[in-house]
Amino acid sequence: MASASSPSSSGFFSICLLHAVAATTCGALMMFYQNEAMVVGHGRETAARLLQGSTPRDQLLIQTSDSFAGLLLFAIGLLLFMVAFVEDRDFQAFFAKGCALLHAAVALWRVCFERRVDCLARDWPRQLVGDLVLGLSWLLFLVYCWSDKYD
Template sequence: MSSSSASSSSAAFVVICLLHSLIALTSGALMIFHMKEIYTFTHGLETATKLLGSNPHDQLLIQTSDSFSGLLLFTIGFLLFMVSFVRDKGFQSFFAKGCTVLHIFMALWRVYFERKVEYLAWDWLMKTFGDVILALSWVFFLVYSWREKYD
Protein backbone atom coordinates (compact mmCIF):
# COMPACT_ATOMS: atom_id res chain seq x y z
CA MET A 1 0.00 0.00 0.00
CA SER A 2 1.42 3.35 -0.95
CA SER A 3 1.70 6.24 1.47
CA SER A 4 -0.63 8.41 -0.64
CA SER A 5 -3.48 5.87 -0.38
CA ALA A 6 -2.82 5.47 3.34
CA SER A 7 -3.02 9.20 3.86
CA SER A 8 -6.22 9.52 1.79
CA SER A 9 -8.14 7.03 3.95
CA SER A 10 -6.74 8.78 7.02
CA ALA A 11 -7.96 12.07 5.60
CA ALA A 12 -11.42 10.56 5.05
CA PHE A 13 -11.44 9.35 8.68
CA VAL A 14 -10.44 12.80 9.93
CA VAL A 15 -13.13 14.53 7.85
CA ILE A 16 -15.89 12.14 8.93
CA CYS A 17 -14.85 12.36 12.60
CA LEU A 18 -14.69 16.14 12.49
CA LEU A 19 -18.11 16.42 10.82
CA HIS A 20 -19.68 14.09 13.37
CA SER A 21 -17.88 15.98 16.12
CA LEU A 22 -19.23 19.30 14.89
CA ILE A 23 -22.77 17.89 14.78
CA ALA A 24 -22.49 16.43 18.29
CA LEU A 25 -20.86 19.53 19.81
CA THR A 26 -23.45 21.86 18.29
CA SER A 27 -26.41 19.65 19.19
CA GLY A 28 -25.11 19.12 22.71
CA ALA A 29 -24.54 22.82 23.35
CA LEU A 30 -28.00 23.66 22.01
CA MET A 31 -29.56 20.97 24.22
CA ILE A 32 -27.83 22.35 27.30
CA PHE A 33 -28.65 26.01 26.79
CA HIS A 34 -31.60 26.35 24.40
CA MET A 35 -33.84 23.30 24.73
CA LYS A 36 -37.07 25.30 25.06
CA GLU A 37 -36.33 27.16 21.82
CA ILE A 38 -35.43 23.90 20.05
CA TYR A 39 -38.67 22.25 21.17
CA THR A 40 -40.64 25.28 20.03
CA PHE A 41 -38.86 25.46 16.67
CA THR A 42 -39.07 21.74 15.91
CA HIS A 43 -42.47 20.85 17.40
CA GLY A 44 -44.44 24.08 17.67
CA LEU A 45 -45.46 26.01 20.77
CA GLU A 46 -48.31 23.72 21.88
CA THR A 47 -46.29 20.50 21.71
CA ALA A 48 -43.23 22.20 23.21
CA THR A 49 -45.30 23.25 26.22
CA LYS A 50 -46.42 19.64 26.72
CA LEU A 51 -42.88 18.27 26.29
CA LEU A 52 -41.46 20.72 28.83
CA GLY A 53 -43.76 19.57 31.65
CA SER A 54 -46.92 20.81 33.30
CA ASN A 55 -45.70 21.69 36.80
CA PRO A 56 -42.48 23.18 38.18
CA HIS A 57 -41.18 19.84 39.48
CA ASP A 58 -41.63 18.14 36.10
CA GLN A 59 -40.13 21.12 34.30
CA LEU A 60 -37.02 21.06 36.49
CA LEU A 61 -36.67 17.30 36.03
CA ILE A 62 -37.01 17.58 32.24
CA GLN A 63 -34.58 20.52 32.07
CA THR A 64 -32.04 18.59 34.13
CA SER A 65 -32.45 15.51 31.95
CA ASP A 66 -32.08 17.54 28.75
CA SER A 67 -29.00 19.29 30.13
CA PHE A 68 -27.31 16.01 31.04
CA SER A 69 -28.22 14.54 27.64
CA GLY A 70 -26.72 17.62 25.99
CA LEU A 71 -23.60 17.33 28.14
CA LEU A 72 -23.22 13.69 27.13
CA LEU A 73 -23.62 14.60 23.46
CA PHE A 74 -21.12 17.45 23.84
CA THR A 75 -18.65 15.03 25.47
CA ILE A 76 -19.13 12.56 22.61
CA GLY A 77 -18.38 15.38 20.17
CA PHE A 78 -15.21 16.23 22.06
CA LEU A 79 -14.13 12.57 22.06
CA LEU A 80 -14.81 12.34 18.33
CA PHE A 81 -12.60 15.38 17.85
CA MET A 82 -9.78 13.69 19.79
CA VAL A 83 -10.22 10.36 17.97
CA SER A 84 -10.02 12.08 14.59
CA PHE A 85 -6.25 12.46 15.08
CA VAL A 86 -5.56 8.73 15.66
CA ARG A 87 -3.56 7.35 12.71
CA ASP A 88 -3.78 3.62 13.43
CA LYS A 89 -5.65 1.91 10.54
CA GLY A 90 -6.84 -0.95 12.72
CA PHE A 91 -8.32 1.42 15.27
CA GLN A 92 -9.94 3.53 12.55
CA SER A 93 -11.65 0.48 11.08
CA PHE A 94 -12.76 -0.77 14.51
CA PHE A 95 -14.05 2.67 15.46
CA ALA A 96 -15.96 3.07 12.17
CA LYS A 97 -17.61 -0.34 12.62
CA GLY A 98 -18.60 0.55 16.18
CA CYS A 99 -20.07 3.90 15.11
CA THR A 100 -22.03 2.20 12.32
CA VAL A 101 -23.53 -0.29 14.77
CA LEU A 102 -24.32 2.51 17.23
CA HIS A 103 -26.17 4.55 14.60
CA ILE A 104 -28.09 1.49 13.40
CA PHE A 105 -29.18 0.68 16.97
CA MET A 106 -30.25 4.29 17.44
CA ALA A 107 -32.34 4.12 14.26
CA LEU A 108 -33.93 0.87 15.44
CA TRP A 109 -34.68 2.40 18.83
CA ARG A 110 -36.43 5.30 17.11
CA VAL A 111 -38.48 2.92 14.93
CA TYR A 112 -39.56 0.66 17.77
CA PHE A 113 -39.97 3.13 20.66
CA GLU A 114 -39.81 6.80 19.76
CA ARG A 115 -42.54 6.58 17.13
CA LYS A 116 -44.93 5.38 19.84
CA VAL A 117 -44.59 8.62 21.80
CA GLU A 118 -47.64 10.61 20.80
CA TYR A 119 -45.99 14.04 20.68
CA LEU A 120 -42.94 12.79 18.76
CA ALA A 121 -44.72 10.43 16.37
CA TRP A 122 -44.26 12.60 13.28
CA ASP A 123 -40.60 13.34 14.07
CA TRP A 124 -39.19 9.81 14.30
CA LEU A 125 -38.94 9.24 10.55
CA MET A 126 -36.76 12.30 9.98
CA LYS A 127 -34.48 11.40 12.92
CA THR A 128 -34.24 7.78 11.75
CA PHE A 129 -33.23 9.01 8.28
CA GLY A 130 -30.53 11.15 9.94
CA ASP A 131 -29.22 8.15 11.89
CA VAL A 132 -29.07 6.08 8.69
CA ILE A 133 -27.17 8.86 6.88
CA LEU A 134 -24.67 9.11 9.75
CA ALA A 135 -24.21 5.31 9.68
CA LEU A 136 -23.71 5.42 5.91
CA SER A 137 -20.90 7.96 6.31
CA TRP A 138 -18.99 5.39 8.37
CA VAL A 139 -19.85 2.62 5.88
CA PHE A 140 -18.47 4.90 3.14
CA PHE A 141 -15.19 5.16 5.06
CA LEU A 142 -15.03 1.37 5.55
CA VAL A 143 -15.67 0.67 1.86
CA TYR A 144 -13.15 3.32 0.86
CA SER A 145 -10.47 1.90 3.16
CA TRP A 146 -11.20 -1.70 2.06
CA ARG A 147 -10.95 -0.64 -1.58
CA GLU A 148 -7.53 0.84 -0.90
CA LYS A 149 -6.45 -2.22 1.04
CA TYR A 150 -7.33 -4.67 -1.75
CA ASP A 151 -6.29 -2.59 -4.79
Protein backbone atom coordinates (compact mmCIF):
# COMPACT_ATOMS: atom_id res chain seq x y z
CA MET A 1 0.00 0.00 0.00
CA ALA A 2 1.44 3.32 -1.08
CA SER A 3 1.27 6.45 0.99
CA ALA A 4 -0.77 9.42 -0.20
CA SER A 5 2.28 11.51 -1.02
CA SER A 6 4.10 8.88 -3.12
CA PRO A 7 4.11 9.15 -6.88
CA SER A 8 1.29 7.39 -8.66
CA SER A 9 1.48 5.25 -11.73
CA SER A 10 1.91 6.68 -15.16
CA GLY A 11 -1.89 6.63 -15.64
CA PHE A 12 -2.38 10.25 -14.60
CA PHE A 13 0.56 11.37 -16.70
CA SER A 14 -0.75 9.49 -19.75
CA ILE A 15 -4.32 10.76 -19.42
CA CYS A 16 -3.14 14.33 -18.96
CA LEU A 17 -0.84 14.13 -21.98
CA LEU A 18 -3.55 12.63 -24.19
CA HIS A 19 -6.05 15.29 -23.15
CA ALA A 20 -3.37 18.00 -23.54
CA VAL A 21 -2.54 16.92 -27.09
CA ALA A 22 -6.22 16.80 -28.02
CA ALA A 23 -6.97 20.22 -26.48
CA THR A 24 -3.95 22.03 -27.92
CA THR A 25 -4.49 20.52 -31.37
CA CYS A 26 -8.21 21.38 -31.44
CA GLY A 27 -7.52 24.84 -30.06
CA ALA A 28 -4.84 25.60 -32.64
CA LEU A 29 -7.08 24.34 -35.44
CA MET A 30 -9.98 26.46 -34.17
CA MET A 31 -7.78 29.57 -34.07
CA PHE A 32 -5.90 29.23 -37.34
CA TYR A 33 -7.97 26.88 -39.53
CA GLN A 34 -11.47 27.78 -38.42
CA ASN A 35 -13.34 26.72 -41.56
CA GLU A 36 -11.61 23.34 -41.81
CA ALA A 37 -12.04 22.65 -38.09
CA MET A 38 -15.73 23.45 -38.28
CA VAL A 39 -16.18 21.16 -41.31
CA VAL A 40 -14.49 18.31 -39.44
CA GLY A 41 -16.57 18.94 -36.31
CA HIS A 42 -19.96 19.56 -37.89
CA GLY A 43 -19.86 18.62 -41.58
CA ARG A 44 -19.87 20.88 -44.64
CA GLU A 45 -23.55 21.84 -44.60
CA THR A 46 -23.72 22.76 -40.92
CA ALA A 47 -20.35 24.54 -41.03
CA ALA A 48 -21.53 26.66 -43.94
CA ARG A 49 -24.66 27.67 -42.02
CA LEU A 50 -22.69 28.43 -38.85
CA LEU A 51 -20.06 30.47 -40.66
CA GLN A 52 -22.51 32.27 -42.90
CA GLY A 53 -24.26 34.47 -40.35
CA SER A 54 -27.00 36.86 -41.41
CA THR A 55 -24.81 39.97 -41.59
CA PRO A 56 -21.06 40.69 -41.88
CA ARG A 57 -21.16 41.70 -38.21
CA ASP A 58 -22.57 38.26 -37.30
CA GLN A 59 -19.83 36.58 -39.32
CA LEU A 60 -17.17 38.56 -37.50
CA LEU A 61 -18.76 37.79 -34.15
CA ILE A 62 -18.85 34.04 -34.94
CA GLN A 63 -15.21 34.06 -36.10
CA THR A 64 -14.07 36.00 -33.04
CA SER A 65 -16.00 33.74 -30.69
CA ASP A 66 -14.55 30.60 -32.25
CA SER A 67 -11.03 32.04 -32.14
CA PHE A 68 -11.36 32.80 -28.43
CA ALA A 69 -12.78 29.33 -27.80
CA GLY A 70 -9.75 27.91 -29.62
CA LEU A 71 -7.42 30.05 -27.53
CA LEU A 72 -9.11 28.79 -24.37
CA LEU A 73 -8.76 25.18 -25.51
CA PHE A 74 -5.09 25.77 -26.33
CA ALA A 75 -4.51 27.25 -22.85
CA ILE A 76 -6.31 24.31 -21.24
CA GLY A 77 -4.04 21.96 -23.17
CA LEU A 78 -0.95 23.76 -21.86
CA LEU A 79 -2.36 23.61 -18.33
CA LEU A 80 -2.97 19.87 -18.67
CA PHE A 81 0.59 19.42 -19.90
CA MET A 82 1.95 21.22 -16.83
CA VAL A 83 -0.34 19.34 -14.43
CA ALA A 84 0.78 16.00 -15.90
CA PHE A 85 4.09 16.33 -14.04
CA VAL A 86 2.54 16.75 -10.57
CA GLU A 87 3.22 13.64 -8.49
CA ASP A 88 1.01 14.27 -5.47
CA ARG A 89 -1.75 11.63 -5.37
CA ASP A 90 -4.17 13.82 -3.46
CA PHE A 91 -3.86 16.57 -6.05
CA GLN A 92 -4.20 14.06 -8.89
CA ALA A 93 -7.43 12.70 -7.42
CA PHE A 94 -8.77 16.21 -6.84
CA PHE A 95 -7.87 17.26 -10.38
CA ALA A 96 -9.40 14.11 -11.90
CA LYS A 97 -12.66 14.71 -10.01
CA GLY A 98 -12.78 18.28 -11.32
CA CYS A 99 -12.13 17.16 -14.90
CA ALA A 100 -14.82 14.46 -14.68
CA LEU A 101 -17.31 17.03 -13.36
CA LEU A 102 -16.32 19.47 -16.11
CA HIS A 103 -16.96 16.87 -18.82
CA ALA A 104 -20.29 15.99 -17.19
CA ALA A 105 -21.26 19.68 -17.20
CA VAL A 106 -20.40 19.99 -20.89
CA ALA A 107 -22.46 16.88 -21.63
CA LEU A 108 -25.38 18.36 -19.69
CA TRP A 109 -25.01 21.61 -21.66
CA ARG A 110 -25.23 19.68 -24.91
CA VAL A 111 -28.36 17.82 -23.80
CA CYS A 112 -30.13 20.89 -22.44
CA PHE A 113 -29.15 23.59 -24.92
CA GLU A 114 -27.23 22.49 -28.02
CA ARG A 115 -29.90 20.04 -29.12
CA ARG A 116 -32.32 22.98 -29.37
CA VAL A 117 -30.14 24.83 -31.90
CA ASP A 118 -31.47 23.77 -35.29
CA CYS A 119 -28.18 23.57 -37.16
CA LEU A 120 -26.46 21.68 -34.28
CA ALA A 121 -29.32 19.29 -33.57
CA ARG A 122 -27.80 16.55 -35.71
CA ASP A 123 -24.30 16.79 -34.18
CA TRP A 124 -24.93 16.86 -30.44
CA PRO A 125 -25.34 13.07 -29.87
CA ARG A 126 -21.91 12.36 -31.37
CA GLN A 127 -20.31 15.15 -29.37
CA LEU A 128 -22.11 13.96 -26.24
CA VAL A 129 -20.51 10.53 -26.64
CA GLY A 130 -17.11 12.21 -26.93
CA ASP A 131 -17.69 14.20 -23.74
CA LEU A 132 -18.76 11.08 -21.89
CA VAL A 133 -15.72 9.10 -23.09
CA LEU A 134 -13.36 11.88 -22.00
CA GLY A 135 -15.07 12.06 -18.59
CA LEU A 136 -14.94 8.26 -18.33
CA SER A 137 -11.15 8.32 -18.73
CA TRP A 138 -10.89 10.44 -15.58
CA LEU A 139 -13.39 8.24 -13.73
CA LEU A 140 -11.39 5.12 -14.60
CA PHE A 141 -8.29 6.79 -13.22
CA LEU A 142 -10.16 7.58 -9.99
CA VAL A 143 -11.38 3.98 -9.70
CA TYR A 144 -7.82 2.77 -10.21
CA CYS A 145 -6.58 5.15 -7.50
CA TRP A 146 -9.29 4.09 -5.08
CA SER A 147 -8.66 0.39 -5.65
CA ASP A 148 -4.92 0.96 -5.21
CA LYS A 149 -5.55 2.99 -2.03
CA TYR A 150 -7.87 0.46 -0.38
CA ASP A 151 -6.10 -2.78 -1.36
